[in-house]
Amino acid sequence: xxxxxxxxxxxxxxxxxxxxxxxxxxTSESNYYLFWYKQPPSRQMIxxxxxxxxxxxxxxxxxxxxxxxxxxxxxxxxxxxSQLGDTAxxxxxxxxxxxxxxxxxxxTRLTIIP
Amino acid sequence: GAxxxxxxxxxxxxxxxxxxxxxxxxxxxxxxxxxxxxxxxxPEFLTYFQNEAQxxxxxxxxxxxxxxxxxxxxxxxxxxxTQQEDSAVYLCxxxxxxxxxxxxxxxxxxxxxxxxxx
Numbered sequence: 492x493x494x495x496x497x498x499x500x501x502x503x504x505x506x507x508x509x510x511x512x513x514x515x516x517x518t519s520e521s522n523y524y525l526f527w528y529k530q531p532p533s534r535q536m537i538x539x540x541x542x543x544x545x546x547x548x549x550x551x552x553x554x555x556x557x558x559x560x561x562x563x564x565x566x567x568x569x570x571x572x573s574q575l576g577d578t579a580x581x582x583x584x585x586x587x588x589x590x591x592x593x594x595x596x597x598x599t600r601l602t603i604i605p
Numbered sequence: 606g607a608x609x610x611x612x613x614x615x616x617x618x619x620x621x622x623x624x625x626x627x628x629x630x631x632x633x634x635x636x637x638x639x640x641x642x643x644x645x646x647x648p649e650f651l652t653y654f655q656n657e658a659q660x661x662x663x664x665x666x667x668x669x670x671x672x673x674x675x676x677x678x679x680x681x682x683x684x685x686x687t688q689q690e691d692s693a694v695y696l697c698x699x700x701x702x703x704x705x706x707x708x709x710x711x712x713x714x715x716x717x718x719x720x721x722x723x
């Protein structure tokens with residue numbers, strides 16, 4: 492079974508600064524996908540960024556980028572030039588290739604301070 | 606519709622009551638998922654449909670939980686004889702492609718149904 496660990500329950504950062512959220516996972520699979528999902532207060536969860544394990548290049552989506560370290564089983568999310576709208580719960584998630592279910596971590600509550 | 610719609614948004618039930626939670630996915634989305642999110646936790650997988658077929662129900666915590674999607678569109682999650690440990694937010698998500706988003710891995714989530722069992 493896969494496990495996803497987010498060791499930072501809460502973080503806060505000043506607007507316009509850069510913040511990194513940590514995620515580690517445990518799996519015996521070699522082919523899988525990793526995700527960061529964002530859940531704003533009282534709003535639905537949305538996908539932020541996705542990484543395929545067989546790709547060495549780190550995924551980027553505008554101000555969001557990941558540092559994927561496959562050997563270390565680490566998948567951190569970097570948010571550059573943070574904005575007030577980035578305030579949310581952030582969940583790291585794992586999906587085995589060929590499977591359909593996501594395994595989520597417990598989340599990191601990120602607050603952007605004006 | 607424009608997004609995944611869930612109803613009711615809030616439900617309070619007395620222990621032992623039956624509840625039904627509805628999910629209306631994005632039109633045309635093949636895959637539909639139910640997740641349970643307890644307070645302070647990440648979502649946990651309950652069950653998955655591909656069209657009307659329930660392909661995986663391994664996450665349903667007990668036989669009190671039942672889900673259906675009879676016409677391959679709207680889905681209902683039913684919980685019989687609710688217990689306090691059933692209190693959680695129940696999230697529905699849909700995806701256009703087979704499985705969890707196919708090539709994109711993107712699920713579209715509803716806002717959830719918050720169930721409180723007294």
